[in-house]
Every structure is written in structure tokens, then in C-alpha cells.
Amino acid sequence: MSITVSCPTCQTEVEWSENSPNRPFCSERCKLIDLGEWANEEKSIPGEPAVIPEQEPGNDDHYGQS
Numbered sequence: 001m002s003i004t005v006s007c008p009t010c011q012t013e014v015e016w017s018e019n020s021p022n023r024p025f026c027s028e029r030c031k032l033i034d035l036g037e038w039a040n041e042e043k044s045i046p047g048e049p050a051v052i053p054e055q056e057p058g059n060d061d062h063y064g065q066s
């Protein structure tokens with residue numbers, strides 16, 4: 001009896017065993033592809049400023065709102 005899973009990248013059947021060190025991916029290539037796409041999504045989140053603006057000392061409006 002063997003358990004198989006579908007590779008998240010290419011949907012290839014992968015045997016869930018020591019024979020598949022990259023499971024649930026069928027290969028290291030598919031593993032890197034999936035991780036790469038995930039990282040790109042992280043970087044593409046809108047609304048995240050690339051540069052954090054410096055807080056002006058003495059400006060209390062920031063604290064007064066909450």
C-alpha cells in the first residue's frame with residue numbers, strides 16, 4: 001500500500017514515501033517554482049510602503065487618533 005499526492009505545481013502523482021524527498025512536490029524543480037510564486041505574491045502586496053516615513057518628533061496627531 002502506498003499513498004500518493006498530487007504535486008501542487010504540475011499535479012503529477014507523487015508517492016508519499018522516502019522515495020520522494022521533495023514531496024508533496026514531484027521534484028525539486030516544482031518545489032522551487034512553487035516557493036518562487038509564493039515569494040512573488042508576498043512582494044506584490046499593494047499598500048505596503050517600500051520606505052517607512054520618518055516620524056516627526058513633537059507631532060502628537062498620530063497618538064491622538066486612537
Ligand SMILES: [Zn+2]
Binds near residue numbers: 011
Ligand atoms: Zn511537479
